[in-house]
Amino acid sequence: MKPAAVIHDQIATLAHEAGFSKAGIAPIPSPGEEADYPELGHFEPWIGLGYAGEMEYLKRRDEANRLLRSSLRIAVPWARSVIVCAANYNADAPKSIDPAPAESAWIARYAWTGQDSGQPSDYHDVLLARLKKLEQSLQQALGPFLSRCYVDTGPLVERIYAKYAGIGWIGKNTCIIDQKLGSWLFLGVILTGLELPSTDPIQVPEDRCGSCTRCIDACPTGALVAPYEMDASLCIGYLTIEKRGSIPEPLRSQMGRQVFGCDICQDVCPWNRRAPVSGDEELAVRPDLVNPALSWLAELDAESFRKLFRQSPVQRAKLGGLLRNVAIAMGNSGLEEYLPKLREWAAGSDPVLAEAAQWALARSEGASGLPGETWEL
Numbered sequence: 001m002k003p004a005a006v007i008h009d010q011i012a013t014l015a016h017e018a019g020f021s022k023a024g025i026a027p028i029p030s031p032g033e034e035a036d037y038p039e040l041g042h043f044e045p046w047i048g049l050g051y052a053g054e055m056e057y058l059k060r061r062d063e064a065n066r067l068l069r070s071s072l073r074i075a076v077p078w079a080r081s082v083i084v085c086a087a088n089y090n091a092d093a094p095k096s097i098d099p100a101p102a103e104s105a106w107i108a109r110y111a112w113t114g115q116d117s118g119q120p121s122d123y124h125d126v127l128l129a130r131l132k133k134l135e136q137s138l139q140q141a142l143g144p145f146l147s148r149c150y151v152d153t154g155p156l157v158e159r160i161y162a163k164y165a166g167i168g169w170i171g172k173n174t175c176i177i178d179q180k181l182g183s184w185l186f187l188g189v190i191l192t193g194l195e196l197p198s199t200d201p202i203q204v205p206e207d208r209c210g211s212c213t214r215c216i217d218a219c220p221t222g223a224l225v226a227p228y229e230m231d232a233s234l235c236i237g238y239l240t241i242e243k244r245g246s247i248p249e250p251l252r253s254q255m256g257r258q259v260f261g262c263d264i265c266q267d268v269c270p271w272n273r274r275a276p277v278s279g280d281e282e283l284a285v286r287p288d289l290v291n292p293a294l295s296w297l298a299e300l301d302a303e304s305f306r307k308l309f310r311q312s313p314v315q316r317a318k319l320g321g322l323l324r325n326v327a328i329a330m331g332n333s334g335l336e337e338y339l340p341k342l343r344e345w346a347a348g349s350d351p352v353l354a355e356a357a358q359w360a361l362a363r364s365e366g367a368s369g370l371p372g373e374t375w376e377l
């Protein structure tokens, strides 16, 4: 094996060539050594507290009833080290917290890509193609080895390995933050069967949150229940993307205009103020998805949804989920112009959408200052 520094430089160079902004190596702690990554110990209690909501994939266990994601030694026993790569997706575009027209919705920044160019442009596909390129270069440089690439879907808590690979610290908003790049970073991992030398402990980034609590203070639903701790079942990212069926009523008025994901706890983060704009052509922003009109999204049908969000993470919410979120945002807007659409939905055959629209109508009724007014449904 070559000296650690040479391997690091080689991997960093090849990762850059493959299109990543940053890369590093995290060894996988041996059984009994998991305490070396104390964050792994938080996973089981986190699941126990019900913070994963209905995200059943996070709760998967092996035959011995061990949570797969609590350790890579359990989930992928042959793996010995993780190469973690990060791609900057910061765009020169408005923030979710900037003043915006009352008629506009918010789609999270990570889903602004997805042009129907024939090329993969959902970040999952873009990063996976880059990881595979890097994997191939490494196989050539280091000789054949067991490996597997994942973006988002692997059985691991990527951010813990990202920290120990030197990508960034885990902020109080639970995101990985790099001092220069900020937190608008996608992560991708290559699990390897190689005992690659770890990133020098000195390079494990220092926590630079200090006494700041902006993200916790700004979270509309109180999902950041404590520093570094999220009750994901309260997070607007979960409610608008992962949650099927109805969204719990007390949370709806806190969702504001967010119809897909949420960027608030990153938009308020001082480390994102001077973060460089990405300039990554494959992750280029579709301007039509920045502050889109609620009325435009409300008119989507199965065909136009499929066309608009082909190659886009928005597909995950499905049309029914997106329209449910739009109905809630319309209710939160307090604008009377949405009443006809809400009445139409309230009388429609999709029970989840109908119920969300009824809630939005009742909320608009309160906001219009016309208590007692009834609408024909």
Ligand code: B12
Pocket: 039, 040, 041, 042, 043, 046, 055, 058, 108, 109, 110, 151, 152, 153, 154, 155, 156, 157, 158, 159, 160, 170, 173, 174, 175, 176, 177, 183, 184, 185, 186, 187, 188, 227, 228, 229, 230, 232, 235, 237, 238, 241, 242, 260, 261, 262, 263, 265
């Ligand atoms: C499930 C999931 C979600 C869930 C839950 C989020 C969450 N915080 O867990 C929901 C749907 C809410 C979500 C939202 C978002 N997600 Co998401 N998500 C994931 C996924 C698939 C798993 C994360 C996971 O395992 N969570 C479980 C909990 C337990 O982990 P955790 O919050 O990271 O908590 C650990 C640490 O906080 C740690 N910890 C560290 N220090 C300390 C200190 C103390 C005292 C304590 C108690 C704990 C603690 O302990 C915890 C347990 O190990 C990952 C991909 C992956 N495979 O890892 C992407 C991932 C985390 N998401 C990502 C993104 C981009 C987002 C959104 C920005 C999308 C959006 N705009 O809506 C938001 C960000 C919200 C936020 N503030 O985190 C990126 C994050 C990149 C980054 N820079 O950090 C990832 C890595 C996907 C990727 N490959 O790029 N996501």
Ligand code: SF4
Pocket: 173, 218, 219, 220, 221, 222, 223, 224, 230, 234, 235, 236, 237, 262, 263, 264, 265, 266
């Ligand atoms: S993404 Fe939004 S709802 Fe989720 S923790 Fe951050 S601010 Fe709160």
Ligand code: SF4
Pocket: 171, 172, 173, 174, 208, 209, 210, 212, 213, 214, 215, 216, 265, 268, 269, 270, 271
């Ligand atoms: S807003 Fe403040 S506390 Fe939250 S992640 Fe950023 S620096 Fe840390």
